Amino acid sequence: MSKKIFTEREIKTLSANPYVKSVGPKGITYTDEFKRLFIIENEKGRLPRHIFEENGFDIDIIGIDRIRSSGKRWRAAYRHNGIVGLRDTRKGNSGRPSYREHSLEEKYARLEAENNLLKAENELLKKNGLCRKEAEEVKLSAEQKFLLVHFVIEKFQLKNMVSHLCEIAGVSRSGYYNYFSLQSREQREKRDAEDEIAKEIILKAFHFKGRKKGARQIKMTLEGHYHITYNLKRIRRIMKKYEIVCPIRRANPHKKMIKATQEHSVLPNLLNREFKQDTPGKVLLTDITYLYYGKGQKAYLSTIKDGSTNEILAYHVLDRITLDLATDTLVKLKRNKRVKLAKGAFIHSDQGGHYTSPTFQKHVKKLGLGQSMSRRGNCWDNAPQESFFGHFKDEAFIKPCATLDELKREIKSYMTYYNNYRYQWDLKKMTPVQYRDHLLNAA
Known part of the structure; x- marks a missing residue:
């Protein structure tokens, strides 16, 4: 399920669609009619994103992950129970919003907390030498998000905003509390000490014979020359943690980003090398x-x-x-x-x-x-x-x-x-x- 939170403006836009029963910050309830229409069109071979687009939904607002999960859920319900399985009988889905309306004071406090979180995030990005536009291509780890939320809560005395800030940051409240527990801190300190030792060993293999190497070459060098066996995943984690980068044959990040989140379609060759058709603009x-x-x-x-x-x-x-x-x-x-x-x-x-x-x-x-x-x-x-x-x-x-x-x-x-x-x-x-x-x- 997508972790995206809808803004008030997005909720208003989605609510205007006749196929939407109700919308909250975290989810949408679609009409039974739309679910039936989706199944009919999907069985004809139509892609989920195309079905949503043709029925007035903005894909950029909903998000492709949410569309995919909805389609998967509806197809499974239809396979098991037919049309009846598409009826929404869940408690609380009668069309009334399932969230409490906040007072103006609460809304203001929440917005101020969100603003402080964004400021802290920007400061972190500046320290890492990234501008906001570049940062959109970089995902913060759960650990970084926990630390950001903790920093904002401590600095601005927002003890009652833990749930809200965790929600905005895209992490769980329980995960946040677990991260700062005594047991977790001790485990992290122990792992950091072990990682420091592993880093020095990996760096020896990385610089072996004056030639920089990737993770697989490091693994083979450790085993063949130093008689040390490290898991490949561990080597990659250590390299990422301490920014040990091999400059050879690096993947093109833009190609990866382009294909990461969207449904790409390869189309047939209509041209068949008939380049000269004596018609300009054809x-x-x-x-x-x-x-x-x-x-x-x-x-x-x-x-x-x-x-x-x-x-x-x-x-x-x-x-x-x-x-x-x-x-x-x-x-x-x-x-x-x-x-x-x-x-x-x-x-x-x-x-x-x-x-x-x-x-x-x-x-x-x-x-x-x-x-x-x-x-x-x-x-x-x-x-x-x-x-x-x-x-x-x-x-x-x-x-x-x-x-x-x-x-x-x-x-x-x-x-x-x-x-x-x-x-x-x-x-x-x-x-x-x-x-x-x-x-x-x-x-």
């Missing part, structure tokens, strides 16, 4: 590439290219490979007044996490486009786009750029040159813009 190709500039700095370029004319219709540059890189390119495509989409137009990409994302696919539908994807691991299915990146890196002056702004100016200059002045043999020796006008005049 086949749109998109992809992302990395650019090294200055002194080892890295940026990312996302483009949308017309498959028939080779014209770059939209592009976006960022210093991080987040979902915004792909969705903002679509926004720029929409704003481009020169782009006239043909009937049956669709956008083609590889199966990267950006393009399988529900958010990206929603943007594509809003533009009235279809969507196509290359076969897994087959770069030839998007060859013209890959070819453009190759020419771009050869011809643009990327490396000399010292700053991101400088890089953006150079990319803008090259895109203008490429679309308007770079003649191409396969376009009847015309530029992409000239060839686009040629096709439109011939139609």
Whole structure:
């Protein structure tokens, strides 16, 4: 079950949906009618998030975890008892809210406590060298949350706010009290002492022969050279605790974040390498590439290219490979007044996490486009786009750029040159813009 707490504004928004019986800060009660509708649509193969969206629910408010758990519960009830199993006969679910309305004084005290907790959290993030935006990608451990709540309670004398602050922090009240019990403190002190000893041993293996190693190499080095056996999970925990980081072959954190919480959908290959269809605005190709500039700095370029004319219709540059890189390119495509989409137009990409994302696919539908994807691991299915990146890196002056702004100016200059002045043999020796006008005049 999701631990998300609904705000008063979110409760008001959810209550407006006719399929909602009641809403409280911690949960929603849906109507029996919606549960039946969900089962019917789900048995047709519809995804839970799509069913909720089509019936007026905001997925960002409810949260995908809550949707999944509701769907799982309803399917199980339907399997065991049929339609009857979907009726809500639980005590307290008659539509009346199950929580007590607080007085103005209590509400003010709670808001002040929440504010103090947020201030303490911000201070912790600053000490760790993180800004608020970066912190959204970092989850605090239960231990850190217990310490934060304890700090706020002690500093502002909020002994009667333990339950409320634990709820806001997303930890249990019993866990909080257990953490600060005498027995738990003694156990933590004992484990910390053992961890310090383990850290020194692991560091020896980490620096063995002057070559830094990952957890598995450390485990094998300890066993093979020092004749010490440590569990792999323990090694990883110690490395995380003391920030012992191996710089070799680190996973891309952005790809992991993109795929972590959403239902991604891979779509069929509608293009089948038929890139040249002699219709401007019919086949749109998109992809992302990395650019090294200055002194080892890295940026990312996302483009949308017309498959028939080779014209770059939209592009976006960022210093991080987040979902915004792909969705903002679509926004720029929409704003481009020169782009006239043909009937049956669709956008083609590889199966990267950006393009399988529900958010990206929603943007594509809003533009009235279809969507196509290359076969897994087959770069030839998007060859013209890959070819453009190759020419771009050869011809643009990327490396000399010292700053991101400088890089953006150079990319803008090259895109203008490429679309308007770079003649191409396969376009009847015309530029992409000239060839686009040629096709439109011939139609």
